[in-house]
Amino acid sequence: MVSGEAEPFALHEATVADLQDRMAKGTETARSLSEKYLARIKALNEAGPMLRAVIETNPDALAIADGLDQERKAGKVRGPLHGIPVLIKDNIDTGDQMMTTAGAAALLGHKARQDAFIVQKLRAAGAVLLGKTNLSEWANFRSSHSVSGWSSRGRQARNPYVLDRSTSGSSSGSGAAVAANLCAVAIGTETDGSVVSPSSVNGLVGLKPTVGLLSRSGIIPISSTQDTAGPMARTVRDAALLLGALAGPDPADPAQLASSAPAPADYSSFLKADALKGQRLGVEKAHLKAPAPVLALLQAAIDVLKAQGATVVEVEVEKSTNPLGEAEFDVLLYEFKEGVNKYLASAGAGVKNLAEVIAFNNAHAAAAMPFFQQETLIAAEKTDGLGNAKYLAAVKKSVTGSRKALDAALRDHQLTALVGVTTGPAWCIDWVNGDYSSGVGFSSPAAMAGYPHLTVPMGQVRGLPVGLSFVGAAYQEGPLLALGYAYEQATHHRAAPKMLPTVV
Numbered sequence: 001m002v003s004g005e006a007e008p009f010a011l012h013e014a015t016v017a018d019l020q021d022r023m024a025k026g027t028e029t030a031r032s033l034s035e036k037y038l039a040r041i042k043a044l045n046e047a048g049p050m051l052r053a054v055i056e057t058n059p060d061a062l063a064i065a066d067g068l069d070q071e072r073k074a075g076k077v078r079g080p081l082h083g084i085p086v087l088i089k090d091n092i093d094t095g096d097q098m099m100t101t102a103g104a105a106a107l108l109g110h111k112a113r114q115d116a117f118i119v120q121k122l123r124a125a126g127a128v129l130l131g132k133t134n135l136s137e138w139a140n141f142r143s144s145h146s147v148s149g150w151s152s153r154g155r156q157a158r159n160p161y162v163l164d165r166s167t168s169g170s171s172s173g174s175g176a177a178v179a180a181n182l183c184a185v186a187i188g189t190e191t192d193g194s195v196v197s198p199s200s201v202n203g204l205v206g207l208k209p210t211v212g213l214l215s216r217s218g219i220i221p222i223s224s225t226q227d228t229a230g231p232m233a234r235t236v237r238d239a240a241l242l243l244g245a246l247a248g249p250d251p252a253d254p255a256q257l258a259s260s261a262p263a264p265a266d267y268s269s270f271l272k273a274d275a276l277k278g279q280r281l282g283v284e285k286a287h288l289k290a291p292a293p294v295l296a297l298l299q300a301a302i303d304v305l306k307a308q309g310a311t312v313v314e315v316e317v318e319k320s321t322n323p324l325g326e327a328e329f330d331v332l333l334y335e336f337k338e339g340v341n342k343y344l345a346s347a348g349a350g351v352k353n354l355a356e357v358i359a360f361n362n363a364h365a366a367a368a369m370p371f372f373q374q375e376t377l378i379a380a381e382k383t384d385g386l387g388n389a390k391y392l393a394a395v396k397k398s399v400t401g402s403r404k405a406l407d408a409a410l411r412d413h414q415l416t417a418l419v420g421v422t423t424g425p426a427w428c429i430d431w432v433n434g435d436y437s438s439g440v441g442f443s444s445p446a447a448m449a450g451y452p453h454l455t456v457p458m459g460q461v462r463g464l465p466v467g468l469s470f471v472g473a474a475y476q477e478g479p480l481l482a483l484g485y486a487y488e489q490a491t492h493h494r495a496a497p498k499m500l501p502t503v504v
Contacts, residue, residue: 009181011036013496016084016184016238022351023083030065030072030083033184035129037085041131041182047164049499053176055090055154057131059097065128080241080268082126083209083447087177087186090132090154091139092116092229093218095456098129102220103137103151105361105368110349116218117250118187118229125245130183133173139194139224140170141336141380144371145434148172151366156429158278159201160497161463165426168201170194174232175202179497185242191222193423193443195230196455200467203457203494205239205484207234208443210403210474213263214243215250221339223332224255225399226447234494236456236485240267243477267478273489275482277309281470282413284420285314290440293461294424301468303457304490305419313413321445327401330394330450337380353379360499371431376401402448410473415475417483418445422455422467452477456484457493462503465495 005169011019022028038057045054050070058064066483068083084227086390088094091102093112101107115123122129134154140146148169149157159165162182167176175198178186188195190208199206208230216227233244236349247263264270287298302312341353351357358377361368383391424438446453451474455467468487472480 009040012181014111014184015235016241019084020080020082021186028070030128031062033083034061034065034085034130037130037261044182047300049107049160050158051160051176052134052155052157053149053173053180053182054087055103055132055134055173056098058129058464061128061130068126068128073245076123078126079245081122081245084127084184086122087128087130087133087183087203087378088119088122089135089171089174089186089188091135091189091220092119092187094119094129094132096426098132100220101153101274102139103153104137105152105364106351106357107349108153108338110347113219113348114218117215117252118246119218121246121248127245128457133171135171135173136169137218138224139189139191141332142190142376145372146375147371147429147431148435149429150371157430159426160499161465162426162500162503163204164428165464166201166429168197168423168426171198171232175199175204178232178234179203181496185230185231185238187242188232189219189229190447191228191239192328192447193341193441196422196443196453196467196469199232199455201426201465203497204234205236205457206230206455206487207239207243207477208446208453208482209243209433209477210452212255213475213477214246215248215253215256215295217250217252220343221336224339225335225395226333226450229367232348236481236488237268237271240271240481243267245500261475264478267481270478270482271485271490272482273486274309275486276305278485279310279416281310282315282409282412282415282418283310283312284418284442285316286318287420287440287442288314288354291424294421294440294464294466297459297461297466298468301487303497304487308486308490312419314417315409315413315415317405317409317418317445321402321448322456324398324401324448325375325399325444330390330400330445333380334383334386334388334391334394337383338386358392372434393495398448399450402445403451406449406471407473408449412439416472417480418471420469421471425461425464425466435477442471446471450474452480454480454484456488460495463498463500464503
């Protein structure tokens with residue numbers, strides 16, 4: 001319930017199972033659910049608290065819902081997502097009336113010719129594509145002084161917990177939308193932190209899967225090495241259900257071919273309340289020096305993990321992986337140019353390559369660059385191909401180095417997973433200086449390695465959520481979800497936002 005609302009929202013904090021139960025009983029339909037969420041988007045997105053989480057609603061949403069309702073009447077229910085309204089990030093192609101722009105004015109008007117592979121999977125599962133979410137423009141790969149949650153198309157997304165605070169990036173709109181109950185679940189994308197960080201600061205469960213578990217075909221890229229889509233939800237079970245619907249082999253994505261086994265048919269089968277019993281977990285030692293309010297949450301979380309039967313030992317992963325950051329950035333610069341040029345060359349957009357994007361921004365600087373520039377785009381444009389020795393050395397250092405560090409920690413300490421603080425409380429939106437560090441974070445090791453990373457609400461600092469991270473080995477999404485579920489069931493830290501104007 002939003003502070004000051006005349007009456008509670010009918011779908012307040014409703015889970016996928018809640019919504020399915022209502023549709024099965026006939027008290028709701030896919031259409032009525034979609035209408036309620038669309039009305040809430042209208043009330044909160046560009047009015048009231050002006051969350052600007054949703055960049056565009058789908059004009060076909062109610063027609064899709066009607067078709068799914070007819071299927072249900074005929075006795076056909078496709079699965080747990082049948083009739084469930086879902087929002088997706090605006091760097092994911094949909095072959096419909098909606099645009100795909102990565103939030104950039106340079107791509108305004110661009111409509112994809114076909115669905116991204118994961119959107120095909122989503123439609124096949126019976127989800128209602130409710131609309132697209134705002135994001136940090138170009139998935140926050142435009143400037144070192146960027147403001148997370150801001151795009152020249154969607155403007156500034158706002159954190160529904162405290163409105164003058166950041167939603168984090170780049171899946172900022174997806175995070176704010178799910179947190180504020182503008183949809184049931186949403187899809188974000190991550191290169192390094194862009195699913196887990198917005199999930200953490202918006203009080204959500206977010207999962208960055210192993211690179212290769214979900215197809216990247218039809219998603220505006222940054223990095224072929226690190227990119228992946230991922231579910232964002234209010235509960236671990238909902239994240240597991242969405243992950244299961246999205247996973248599946250796509251021959252068009254080479255990363256998927258590296259998987260040694262097919263994805264489980266049902267990730268929710270891993271979810272058991274006693275899953276922490278007998279597990280060994282490694283807490284990142286550097287996080288035991290986090291700022292006092294965050295450290296208090298982490299220490300309380302460790303106590304819960306131990307009370308649930310886990311053994312917790314200290315590890316030092318960040319000591320090995322932090323020096324790899326420069327190599328990671330070089331990898332992203334080279335791969336961004338390569339990937340974006342390939343995407344734009346076949347997309348039919350108004351700009352055909354990265355050089356034209358840069359030129360467009362220069363020609364429309366007042367609209368495209370009112371707060372920060374595009375030095376990251378310019379640096380990427382100066383790279384000279386994936387055969388370059390500097391690039392190849394950077395990949396080896398970043399990917400191999402991070403995997404070596406994570407594998408060693410998991411193996412040497414006989415761990416099921418590593419735990420730590422996902423990121424600190426949301427920082428203030430600052431259009432003068434850009435983003436600033438919240439003092440602690442745990443996204444980079446798993447991002448560079450391409451390993452799975454789950455975040456689950458750990459509590460709040462003065463009304464600002466903070467997440468607890470679980471990081472595991474490649475393709476261990478099921479066991480990670482199990483750990484996160486057991487922690488979630490023991491704590492129930494998820495709390496709905498109150499849309500406060502500032503920290504009290």
